[in-house]
Each structure stands twice: as structure tokens, then as C-alpha cells.
Amino acid sequence: MNSTDSKDHNYDYIIAGAGASGLSLLWNILQSDKLNSKRILLVDLNFTPVNDKTWCFWDDSNISFEDLIYHTWYNLEVSALSNSMSEDLNKYKYYCIRSVDYSEKILSLAENSSSVTLMESKIFDFKAEGNQGVIFTEQGNFKAKHIFQSALKPPGLKMEKLDVSLKQHFLGWEIETKKNFFDPDKAIFMDFDIPQTNGISFFYTLPFSETRALIEYTIFSSEVLTDEQYELELINYLKNKFNLESDDFSIIRREKGVIPMEDRRYPPMYCDHVYNMGTAGGFTKPTTGYTFTRIQKHSKDIVNALESELPIPSQRASTYRFRIYDMMLLSILDRDIDKSIQIFHDLFKKNSFDRILQFLEEETHLGQELKIFSTLPYTPFFKSIWKMKHRILAGA
Template sequence: MNQEYDYIIAGAGAAGLSLAYKMLHPFFDDKRILVVDESLNPSHNKTWCFWDNKTPPFADLMYRQWNNAEVSISGKRIKSPLNEYTYYCLRSIDFQEQILRRLKKESRFDFLESTIEDLSVSYGIPILQTKSNSYQAEFIFQSCFSPWNSSTDQPDYPLLQHFLGWEVKTTKPVFDDAFFTLMDFDDTFDEGIAFIYLLPWSKTSALIEYTIFSDELLSREKYEEKISIYLNNRYNLKPIDYKITRTEFGEIPMKDRPHKPWYDTRILNIGTVGGVTKPSTGYTFSRIQKQTDQIIRDLQTDEKPNAHSPSKTRFKAYDLWLLQIIHDHPSEAYHVFNQLFKNNSMDAIFSFLAEESAITDDFKIMSSVPYTPFFRAIWQTKERLLEI
């Protein structure tokens, strides 16, 4: 049986649910929208953070927020107030629970809990296939499948951001909950860039992640060993002093891959598979909001979504150069990070990484870090830049 919709949202994660939520706009009052995911059960498996200088999206769902950041590199701790930006954090379980509850009140939405086996186009009509049924729509927005490969898809710098985190409760108050730790670099690690990322929920609980930018995952024990050493060295916490209440594992692409907006005719890629992840940082959540806002605007004005690149060309170039340095010369990347954090305010860095900086600000940032790795990166990536 073929069931017809105006839109199908294939994948109800950060991107799919953000888009569905924005379709509560009156423009979509008379539309029929199907939301499909293999599981519509909210899960406490991702902690999404981002920074914003305005009221953040989903403001009432924020779990914590901070106005002070800390970075530690080469034994030096840099504590910075955030004057322009706030660092926000929301939990996937709260996001999914609240958004699904809201959407289920609206008759325009149908929900299907099923594995999507295939997405295809027949006679110009996009079709979603499950084991037992097929569904068609004017447009499908999909966050489940990577777009098809082509020769230019093979990354020159196949980096991953991979991490394992422990949420811990401690027997004594040790965390400074006014500061989150963006990066506490581990200069004993030489197969990539490694650091601790720490979000203090209170003085006695925190999420502590050992994070690496490299090609290869580590064994689970390795990440755990690093976290336990950190808790001991920094906070004098022995295993008896804390309880691990939850673990979180993640793997985010940081690759120099081309942005492919379309999976097929009338099937738009969204979220991570839509290439919106910022290649040099792995941050995706804010960029998903920009992408889904744009889709809503396009549907309202043109009745169809359009292809938009998530970044301006100059930011694509900066990302590519940094990926090249991290991938091919990790020890030089440490020097770049060192100078970056030493010579710039956290607000200036956040503005640059959010691609909100003016070109003059970009020059200030660039001139504050060692030049040689960048000159070499510019030379070595000149052909690749044309492909992505």
C-alpha cells in the first residue's frame, strides 16, 4: 500500500525533530507530515552543547548554561568569561520527550516507528520503504543515510571526533560549576589531538569526556583509563570517591567531504548526513537549526527546499587547512591551539567558529597563530578546496 504525504521526515533525531517542530508554523496547518524513526523512544544518550549570543533555540529545554569557560594547554590554565556568548547544553532525552509530546497534539503529524529500508525516486516521486509498506511525499527530509559515494567523496583527511564520557557523582564537592572546560589538552597523546571536555552539573556531579581528533577509535578501556587518571590527577578522586551514573559515546565526522544537499531528486539530506557538521570542530546542533530554519523559509516562499551550503567559501577553506594540520601534523596543531587560546578572547574564538566573524576579525585570529603550518596547508589543499 502506498500512503501519500506532503512531507516525510525520515529520522527523528536532532535534525528531524527540529524540522518537525518548526512545521508547527501556521503555513503547515493543512499539510500532512509523516515522521519515521526506528525508535521514537526518547533516549538519554547525547548531550548537545552550543553557544549563542541571542535567546537560544528551544530555550525552555536547556539543562545547564555557563558564562565562563576554561581551557588548559601546556600546563597553563586559561579562564575566560563569556561576555557576548552563553554556552548552552540540552539533553537528547529532554529534547525528544518535549518535542514529540508537542507534535503528537497536532493532527498534521503521523508517526511511524519502523526501520527505513530504502529511499528512492520513482517517476519523480520520492518513496520511503519499510519492510511492510511504502510511503510517498512531495519531499522527503532524511537524516538516516549517507549520500551516495563518488570519487571526490574520499576524504584526504579522514578525521573523526570520538569520545567517551562518564557522568559521575562524587562524594565530595570538587567541581567549579561556574566554569565548563572546553578543552584540557592531553599532550601525552601523540596519535592525534586529545583533550578532556568537562561539563559540571553541580559541585558534585559532572560529565567528563575524553575526546580525540584522529582517524582511529580507541578501545573503550583506553578512554576510561584516561578519564580515571584525570579525575585522580586534577581532583584527587579515587574510584571509591565517585559513582559512574551514565556513559556517553560519540563519533562525529570531521572530514573534508563535499557537501551533498540532495540524496536524490526531492530527497533532501539534513543533519549530520546532510554535511552540516562543522568539519574542524564537530559542532552540529546550531548548524542544524540554521539548516532547518532555511528549509522552512524555502518551503514558505518557493514551496520547495533549495540547496544551501552550510558555510561560506572562506570558512570552508579555514576548516580544510585546520583539518590538514590536525591530521598530518598533530604536534603543530597543539601549537596552533595554544596560541589561539592564549591570544584571543573566548568570545572572539566562538564568533569565528560560529562563522559570525567579519573578515577583519578572521585576520586577527589568523595572525595570532603560527603561520608556517597554515602556509603549508594552503599549498597542500589547493586542489581539494575546489572539490568541496
């Protein structure tokens, strides 16, 4: 690891933001024989790894960071309209990686690399200057031919068309129980059978052992709640679902977050020479909030381009077809709680879980998608096509 004390403020690459996407890119660059001797500056407010996020995802091959998998589930359960549906997964498995393990692994590699400089600093802005990008930080300005940033919202974002702006917001507790309560092979993916008072609401339960699980209260709506509101629902759920009173468990960790659910197009570039990644780059799937797998794919695409000296790819995370599906569903989620829950119910009742995950991963083909849609109520989708027609006709 280098220090920024040197007067040289020029780098080959600057990675601004050392979260899921910044560290994924750094990892892939350091794995590349062609790129790992490039001079890299990594900037973040703080490099101390924290156990504040669990990233869950499903995959069937080439699992990113396989050695970091903290837990694997083989069976998923979904409940809606008082129907509990559960299924063993065949094609996929559901995995979880902890942010603390991910940061520790990649940052220790960076600290042992002579090509990487780590700088803790607040990032203010970026701009293009000649054939380079410039990053403005509390510690000064630094330049590189390519800057990859996941720290700041791109300035062009506000100008992009926006019809639906929801948030996926959640608060969860990782609890330890005195008695055995959980099946560690089975995750409760979505449980909608709870009061729908604060927006489209569900719980998910990720058991790590028979006595330890992360249980999160999640809502799709435009306003976040107070911590007390989420926690009251958690207490009620633990009691109603698992018959757990407050004496029966201890809270060992809290997890909280807000993920955008918007139909807005995210600009691929902050400005010339500065590329957006992660949530700031629009890599969050608007209807599910899942981002981790897309981030891993994006960093591999960037590294392939850098190795071949090709332009950095600027394609969106989703194709036109899947953007339309996301817009239609977002528009239903935005206006009709009952229809939305009916759709989730029918989706999981009438299709295999593997096929649904494949669809959510955007790996299905049109024929498979039409089959899925044929199992869902038509009217809300026709209404949303009508509502979003200006977007659909304008390229989504």
C-alpha cells in the first residue's frame, strides 16, 4: 500500500467509494495480470470493515466470492393471502455474504499491494479536464484517465424522467434464541401475511442456525418509518409467527437500509472519464432492490474492457424488455397494495421458484416470460401499460 504524501497526484485509475461496487472492481483489477500493476487510488470516508449489511443473492454457477459465503439456503418460502408456499431450489441456491467479510478480504489484499493507495477522505465532486478525470476531496485533487465512482449521485440524475419513485426501506434484527426455532436450510423469502398498514409490507427471515436468524421488516412505499415503528412490527411478528416473547431472544445486530425503487434512467457517466457504478450507476433492480450480482457482472465487464483497451461499457443494467416489466410492476406497486400482493401470490403459486428467480435475474427468454405473465391477473398490467405508455414508446 502507498500513501498520498507523495506529490504525484496522478493515477491510472481512481476508485471513489469502497463499498460493494468499488471493492468488487478493485478485486477484479488486482486479479488481472494485465492490470494489477496499474497505479490505483481508492478513496472512501472510512476503511474500517463493519458488519452492517448482509448481501443475499441467488446463483447457479461462477459464484462471486464463493469462499466468503456465510450461509446457503436450499429451500425458500413465500406467504401471501394466507397461503404458505415453499419449494426446494434446483437450479439456484440462495446465498449470503456479510459486508464485513467482503471488505476485510479485499482491503487486506489492497493493503498488501504496492499498486494501491488507500486514502480516507470525503469526496466532494468530479470533473473532466483534458483527457483525464479529476476527483475533488478533502485531501486535495487527484487525476486519472479513468475514475470509477459509487459515492455520489450523478448530477444528471434529477433531470431524468421519473414517473414512480418508491423506496424499499427496512429494519431487521439478528436474534439469538434460547431454544431451537429456525430451520437453517430454509429462508422465508417474503411473508406478506402481516398487516399492510404502512405500504406494501413483508417480513423475511434468514436463519443462520436453529437458534440464530436475521428477521427484517420491509416496506415498499415513498416514506420511511421511525425506528420505533419498524421495531414495534418486529416485536409483533416475532410473537405471532414464532411465538417468541422478548425474554426468549437477544438482539445481536441491527440492520437498516433504504434502497431506491425508481423508473428513472441512471446516467452511466458522472462526466467525461468518470463512470458511475453500483446504486449510483443504476445497478439496483428497481422492483426488487437486488444489486449485488449486477455489481459483480458490471465490474467484470469493466475489467474486460480495460484489459482489451476498449471503451468502458455504458449499457444499462437491464435491457428494454426487462425495463418495461419493471416499470409495469413499479406502477402497480405504487398504486394498488391488494393487486400487488395478489400478483406476488399468483407468481409464486403458479410458477416454479427457480423460474421466478431466473426471471428476476433477467435470464429468461420471451417465451418463458409470456408463460409467467399468463399466470398473473391481466387487468393491473394493462392499466400500467396505459399509464406508462409514454415511457414505453420513448424507449423506457
